[in-house]
Amino acid sequence: MSTPATYHHKNLPSTIINAALDVIAESGPSALSLRDLARRAGVSHAAPAHHFRDKAGLLTAVAVQGFGLLADALAEAQQQTGDFLEVGVAYVGFAVGHPAHFAVMFRPELYRADDPELIAAKALAGESLRQGVAPFAASESGPASQDAALAAWSLVHGFATLWLSGNLPAGLPADPREAARHVASVLFAGRG
Template sequence: METSNYHHGDLRRAIIDAALEAISESGPAAVSLRDLARRAGVSHAAPAHHFGDKAGLLTAVAVQGFGLLGDVLQKAAGQPDGYLAVGVAYVGFAVEHRAHFEVMFRPELYHADDPELLAAQARTSRMLYEGAAPYAQDGGTQTQDAALAAWSLVHGFASLWLSGNLPADLPDDPQDAARQVARVLFPHKAGDIA
């Protein structure tokens, strides 16, 4: 837009950014390629060149999202009280990167077999499985069950928070609220480790 027309320069990034903004405003379903093209100041068919189709664009969003989530979880894992921090960070990511989160777990919106996507997803899963081990093996709980319980809990909490289904009398900061709720899992271990 700054220079002459034709050859936007960084259209791919511009479209993704516009998509994130549009999704934040009114959800992934309301996104239209033509609207994104308008926001970026290009013709209505320009986005298709970079992403193939609408699902291709959302695939790019999902890949970026899983990458970001992986970074966030990795950073949290290094903190004291590591696994709880990972769970809280998961919720923090969902709220702060709502647009990404709302695409990532809706495979019907994107190309779920994209290899880049599969790699980013695998990294996230790995990150959630690591760290669960110390919390299992006492009540006969398998490590996998402990990890799935933790993942399910924070994922469900984030989803319910985003969809407005949680009560109004929770802490304003979703991460504080999530910490309270997450402590119900593994309370006996909460202080023992780290």
């Protein structure tokens, strides 16, 4: 008896992560089941556990990937413009473009927060954000600089969360990047 062609994958962990992202986008992280992901990937029910051990391991991999993608998006915006406003817009663009990652990344109860790869990915994303906020925060000094960076992050993270949950008022531009640019420019125009 032959094995189904779908059983063999060149990169099964990536296939499982992609299937998990689909489930999270459809129904949220609580809907994940390793058995269901195995079915979706066309592999044995033990295959996801072999690669990720359990649901927390899989969600750790999702968060690692998400923080890496976020770091790349922020660094690219910083290199292109050097402007905090555009780094903030890139943050919102990442959240809207990768809602399943975003749904996991800032929920440490879902994953192994002490995972070394996760810690490194979070640090890289944090550094990319700090670099993007640096021109804005430079107008402040000492603890005020840290407070400015936190305020800037809070603004774009909050905006992204409100956009994704459909809780922003009508009348904003239909494109999330343009809407974020519009809202953030009220506070930050000419400051970065």
